Every structure is written in C-alpha cells, then in structure tokens.
Amino acid sequence: MFTVLRPGSCGDAANSPSHADHARAPRRETCLDECAFVGCHGHARRNRYDISWLTHSRAIDSDTALRGQLIMPASHAMSARTARGRLLKTTGAVVVALALVAGGGLAYAQANPTAFMHGATVDRVIDGDTIEVSQGGQTKRVRLLNVNTPETVDPDKPVECGGEEASAWLKEHLPAGTNVKLDYDREAQDNYGRDLAAVYKDGTLVNAEIARHGLGAAMSVGPNVEHLREVQDAQAEAEADKVGLYSPTKGCSLAGQVNEFTSTPAEQTAPNDLATTADADAAAAHLDSVIGLGTHLLTLLSADRAVAPLSFYSDSAIESMRQSVSTRVDAARARSGEVGARQTTLREQDAIQAREQEAADRAAHDTSGSPALASAPASKPAQRSAPAKQPAQRQTPAPTPAPETAPTPNPDNSSAGAPGKRPSTAAPCRKYAPGGKSFTYIDCVTKQPI
Known part of the structure; x- marks a missing residue:
C-alpha cells in the first residue's frame, strides 16, 4: 500500500489524520504545504531516478514528480507535521545529492562537449557545406547545420564566387578518414534525405569555422537553431576582419566589385578642357x-x-555599400550631362569650320581658274615645237634622183636649137654624189660641172 503526498490539498496538521486513521484506512493522503521535491522542477524529458533512501529502492517516474506527487510506502505514513519535517529534510538531501550528480555531469559535459555526440568517419567532402561519413557501417550524407557556402555542384547554377575556396578549405580540414562528432538538432534530416548536423572536429565546431574564414553565411533550417548563434558570431568576425568573401580585393565578390567601382578614379578632365569631339565622345x-x-x-x-x-x-554593410555606389553613380550622371553639352558645342564648331573650309576651297578654285585657262594655249605650241626638231636628228634616206631627161626646147626661143644653150632663167641641173647627201650643179646638156 502507498500513500500519495500532494502539496496544498488538505490544510495544516490539525486537520490531518492520526496514526489510528492509518490503521483503519488502506491508504490516505498527507498534505504538503509546498513542493520541495526536485521533480517539481523537472524538465519534459521522461527519466527515471533511483532514490533508494527515500523509497526503499523503488524507482519513481519523473512524470509523477512533475505533477507534484511522490509515492511512499503506506507503512511509513505519519502525521502531517512529522511527515512534513522529515520530507523536507529528506528532500533537502535529495536536492543536494542530485545537484552534486547533475553538477558533476554538467561540469564533465562542459569540459567534453562532444562526449555524448555521435561519432563518424569522413569519407569525402562534397562541397563547402556537405560531407559523406561512415557511421555504424552505413554511409550518410551530412549537410552542415546553420551555415551556407557558395554553390559549386548544383547543375542548375553556375559556380558561385568563393564556392571553390570553401570546398578546398573543407577538404583540407576534413580529409578522408577524419574522425568527427555529429550533433543533431530538432530536425535530423532535410527534404533531400541528408542528415542535418553540427560537425565537430577535436572539439571545434567546423560549421562556425567555415563562417569565421569568410567562406560561409549563417542560416537556419526550420527549427534547428541550436548552433546558429555561434555561426553568426563567427560570420561577424570574418566581416569585421574583411577575410574571404568580405575582402575588398576579392574581385568576384560583391564587396570586391563595390570596392573596385568606388575606388576607380572618375572622369578627371573638365568638360571645357575637352578640345576635340573625339575627346568628348571618349569621355x-x-x-x-x-x-x-x-x-x-x-x-x-x-x-x-x-x-x-x-x-x-x-x-549595415549592405546599406554602406549601397550608399557608396549611389553616390558614385549620381556624380557620373552629373558629369555625363556636362560632357554631353560639351559634345554639342564641339560638333557645332566642327560644322562651322567645315563650312568655312568649303567656302575657302571654292574661292581659291574660282580665283585660280582664269589664268590657268589662258596659259594653256601658250604652252601647247612649245610642246608642239619639240617634234619639229626631230626630223633633223633622224637619218632619212635621200630621195632617189629622177632620171635625167633632156629639156624640151622652147619653140619661142630663137636660140633653142643651139647646143649648150639654156635660158638664163632656167635652173641648173644637179648631179648627186653616191648616197644622195650632196650634189653638184652641172650643165644640163654637157653634164659638166658648172
């Protein structure tokens, strides 16, 4: 038979049953003014404690303690005052004992945070936040909790900035054969069948170390937030130290692009100093x-x-980058308007100069046109005179001499019948030398030289 002790349901000792009542009744209730049993403050997990000094080696269920009830043998029933005093003393001892046990366990857990976690061996690294491990003869794919790294293996996405660095870092720190501890949160798997776990190596949370090196961002998956704060703090350190993806020299990162954009010198040449249209167009x-x-x-x-x-x-970092970029864009737009006005001015000047040059060329052509025409005929005779000298220079054959014939007598001439007589006005005959280049005047009748 057992007596159930419940806090605050029966009043004080004056209204409590006596020892004789216990002899007549198979079981009675003795009231406690307050809950002194440690189980009243127990947590929701169902545990069983062996407190033999209180229940004679009978195990009690902490769910009963949660309701403020304690089972005791009926043979030990007593008055409320006595029961209360003894229970308080006994409960105090229980509290101290459990505190010592709990304190020792807590101290051990604090000194060895991975002592009660699941052990596993790394088989390979998939990417910056996913690994495969062997555990109990099975191969599991583990997605590191509360950290996200740039993609490298997603077939639907390009390789993201920093993804290869994150994968390389994880491969370096978790090579095949590395022993790790896995700590699970409320949801142990995701929709892809991967285990969701915090991964510890030599007592260090690898999830947070990835973020601390600027290679991953803190994130939560469903209700799994037990390790989120540690990863967030590590990420804040990386951002403050400007490492990894936060480095201004990391050209592919957003921080690197913003830094390069805002640090590149703006157009330094003043619009009015742009001397040519080509210069203005380039600006x-x-x-x-x-x-x-x-x-x-x-x-x-x-x-x-x-x-x-x-x-x-x-x-705050995003807002700072946004303001820097916006300021630079506004300045560029203002300068662009000034350069545009300069372009218009230079084009107008170019058009005026082109018209002036065209007019000058036309005037020069008109002025030089008449003398040119007048001098043209004068030059032609000079050009024609040159061929006139050429026959004197060429060796031309002499004409073949005509056959010599006797002159026809002039009937009107009274002396025509006389031999050797020619009219005084007749031209002498010629006898050409061989080659026909020279000749000698001869008498046409006697053929003798004259």
Whole structure:
C-alpha cells in the first residue's frame, strides 16, 4: 500500500489524520504545504531516478514528480507535521545529492562537449557545406547545420564566387578518414534525405569555422537553431576582419566589385578642357559604362537579403555599400550631362569650320581658274615645237634622183636649137654624189660641172 503526498490539498496538521486513521484506512493522503521535491522542477524529458533512501529502492517516474506527487510506502505514513519535517529534510538531501550528480555531469559535459555526440568517419567532402561519413557501417550524407557556402555542384547554377575556396578549405580540414562528432538538432534530416548536423572536429565546431574564414553565411533550417548563434558570431568576425568573401580585393565578390567601382578614379578632365569631339565622345562613353555598372550593382544590393550574395553581409554593410555606389553613380550622371553639352558645342564648331573650309576651297578654285585657262594655249605650241626638231636628228634616206631627161626646147626661143644653150632663167641641173647627201650643179646638156 502507498500513500500519495500532494502539496496544498488538505490544510495544516490539525486537520490531518492520526496514526489510528492509518490503521483503519488502506491508504490516505498527507498534505504538503509546498513542493520541495526536485521533480517539481523537472524538465519534459521522461527519466527515471533511483532514490533508494527515500523509497526503499523503488524507482519513481519523473512524470509523477512533475505533477507534484511522490509515492511512499503506506507503512511509513505519519502525521502531517512529522511527515512534513522529515520530507523536507529528506528532500533537502535529495536536492543536494542530485545537484552534486547533475553538477558533476554538467561540469564533465562542459569540459567534453562532444562526449555524448555521435561519432563518424569522413569519407569525402562534397562541397563547402556537405560531407559523406561512415557511421555504424552505413554511409550518410551530412549537410552542415546553420551555415551556407557558395554553390559549386548544383547543375542548375553556375559556380558561385568563393564556392571553390570553401570546398578546398573543407577538404583540407576534413580529409578522408577524419574522425568527427555529429550533433543533431530538432530536425535530423532535410527534404533531400541528408542528415542535418553540427560537425565537430577535436572539439571545434567546423560549421562556425567555415563562417569565421569568410567562406560561409549563417542560416537556419526550420527549427534547428541550436548552433546558429555561434555561426553568426563567427560570420561577424570574418566581416569585421574583411577575410574571404568580405575582402575588398576579392574581385568576384560583391564587396570586391563595390570596392573596385568606388575606388576607380572618375572622369578627371573638365568638360571645357575637352578640345576635340573625339575627346568628348571618349569621355561620354566612359561615363556611360560607369553608370551602367553602378546601376547593376544597385540592383544586386536591392535584392532579397536572405539569398546569396546578400546573405553573406550584415544590413549595415549592405546599406554602406549601397550608399557608396549611389553616390558614385549620381556624380557620373552629373558629369555625363556636362560632357554631353560639351559634345554639342564641339560638333557645332566642327560644322562651322567645315563650312568655312568649303567656302575657302571654292574661292581659291574660282580665283585660280582664269589664268590657268589662258596659259594653256601658250604652252601647247612649245610642246608642239619639240617634234619639229626631230626630223633633223633622224637619218632619212635621200630621195632617189629622177632620171635625167633632156629639156624640151622652147619653140619661142630663137636660140633653142643651139647646143649648150639654156635660158638664163632656167635652173641648173644637179648631179648627186653616191648616197644622195650632196650634189653638184652641172650643165644640163654637157653634164659638166658648172
């Protein structure tokens, strides 16, 4: 037979049953003014404690303690005052004993945080936040809890900035054969069948170390937030130290792109110092590229902050980058307007100069046109005179001499019949030398030289 002791249901000792009552009744209730049993403050997990000094080696269920009830043998029933005094003394001893046990266990757990975790051996690293392990003869794929690294193996996404570095870091720190401890949270698996766990190596939370090196961002999966704070703190350290994806020299990262954009010198030449249209056009093209890149960065900085790449940065860092980019874009737009006005001015000047040059060329052509025409005929005879000298220079054969014939007598001449007589007005005959180049005058009748 057992007596159930419950706090605050029967009043004080004056109204409590006597020893004789216990002899007549198979079981009675003795009241406690307050709950002194440690089980009243127990947690929801169902545990069983062996407190033999209180129940004679009978185990009690902490669920009973949660209801403020304690089972005791009926033979030990007594008055309320006596029961209360003895129970308080006994309960005090229980509290102290359990505190010592709990304190010792807590101290041990604090000194060895992975002592009660699941052991496993790393088979290989999949990417920056996923590994395969062997545990109990089975191979498991483990997704590291509360940290997210850039993608490298997703077939639907390109390799993201920093993804290869994160994978390389994890492979270096968790090579095949490494012994690790796995700590699970409320949900042990995700929708892909992967285990969700915090991974410890030599007592160090690997999940947080990835973030501490600037290679991963803190994130939560469902109700699994037990290790989230540690990862968030590590990420904040990386951002403050400007390492990994937070480095301004990491060109592919958002921080690197913003740093390069804001640190590149703006168009230094004043618009009025642009001397030619070509110079103004080059300056305008440069400013257009600056405005285009800045607009693209502002679009990235206005996206969902829960998604990469913004998920890697704090709100204050994002706002700071946005203001820097916006300031540069505004300045570029203002300068672009000034350069555009200079372009218009230079083009107008070019048009005026072109018209003036055209008029000058036309005037010069008109002025030099008449003398040119007048001098043309004068030059032609000079050109024609040159061929006239050529026959004297060429060796031409002498004409074949005509056969010599006797002159026809002039009937009117009274002396025509006389031999050797020619009219005084007749031309003498010629006898050419061989080759026909020279001749000698001869008498046409006697053929003798004259």
